[in-house]
Amino acid sequence: MNIFLMIMKISICGAGASGLFASIRCKQINRNADVTVFEKSDQVLSKVSVSGGGRCNLTNNIDDPKALAMNYPRGKKELISPFYRFGTMDTIRWFTKKGVPLKTEDNGRVFPVSDSSSSIVDLLINETKRLGVKIKKQCGIKHAFTSSSGFDLELSDNTFYHCDRLLIAAGGEIESEGIGISRHLGHSIQKQIPSLFSFSLYDHPVKELAGVSVKDIIISVPEIRLSQRGAILITHQGFSGPSVLSLSSLAARKLYERDYSFKCTINWCPGVSSEKLRESISCMRKQSATAIVHNTPIVTIPSRLWRALAGMSGCDSSMTWASFTKKHEFSLLNKLFSSEFNVKGKAANKSEFVTCGGVKLSEISLKTMKSKICPGLFFSGEILDIDGLTGGFNLQAAWTTGYIAGESMAHDKD
């Protein structure tokens, strides 16, 4: 039977960014569709609410799809074509046109001018209401069974619901019910592990520096030959900040395999050569011989960090440049260019935490977000084996895949 002669029943598992965006796009295209979003918790868009520290970094201003896709350690190749369909500029236009003015901050991160995620949350909720999307809170989907004309869903209240199309947008929770449903419907799962985490240090040697940040460093994990340049924040547990989070994302699987126990090195002044530093030291010895090494940094790093590195190089707090030996020089250069730390464990990054792994992309058409295995089944958002760096990339992937899934479900005639 042609379901377009009937009212098409579309179910969405999960009222997060991608599920709600999909529901809105679906209703925009097909007003007659009966779209129901099932949400297991009592709150919709809970992650969007807390995203970006409550400010919601909803996208980035990189507009070229190929350059944009480079920010996704998983999904790099597959996301290029979806970004041509609905990219960052489409997101910016969409929210702006609907009445939420946006602004761009450092590293291209885009936020609402209000600096409050509630602008984004309220808009999306109002749009679902305006378009007649039904949202069932505290009503999770426990199982989905294929039937001759779609799916029978078993809900958390033990009732059943029949639908013609099913979108799984259940987010990145590891081994969630959404993953169980995907597996049951024939999909393979790339092992799910955390991404975007901070490094915890074993026997934290610079704990007294908690709160110090440095704008430009290079952090490396030599045994896997991966490095990232950027800002770092020293925390009570260890290291965080953009360079660390990017490295955790790029190296997510390799660090997981090492049970988050590895050595990292930090170059605290990548913009300066060793020759230049030697010259500066020689100059200090001649011209500022009586100055205290601890009080006269020769590189532009926070003075607390300089004092700690000088101390770790064997200079006590009263040592002058006159008594700064070649041995001290060797040791200080080594600390400035390659301080070594033992990482033992990871810490949740409070401003963003995503899952690497999920439903395998090879089993999905990224043109439609439709399953290649199970007719009538669609996927969007973080449940997929897609994750990005920090900077608005994860929400952008949710908008893009949700938009395409919503549109395809509205059109889908199979």
Ligand SMILES: Cc1cc2nc3c(=O)[nH]c(=O)nc-3n(C[C@H](O)[C@H](O)[C@H](O)COP(=O)(O)OP(=O)(O)OC[C@H]3O[C@@H](n4cnc5c(N)ncnc54)[C@H](O)[C@@H]3O)c2cc1C
């Ligand atoms: C603290 C934090 C801050 C973040 N900040 C940013 C940021 O500023 N910028 C950015 O780009 N990204 C950010 N992210 C990542 C981003 O929020 C996620 O990548 C994005 O929300 C994923 O959207 P989603 O719709 O796929 O999943 P989610 O937003 O996780 O939504 C999935 C929904 O499905 C529901 N659900 C799960 N299983 C079922 C079921 N069986 N039945 C019914 N419902 C179900 C869940 O309760 C949830 O509401 C942040 C993440 C965290 C944790």
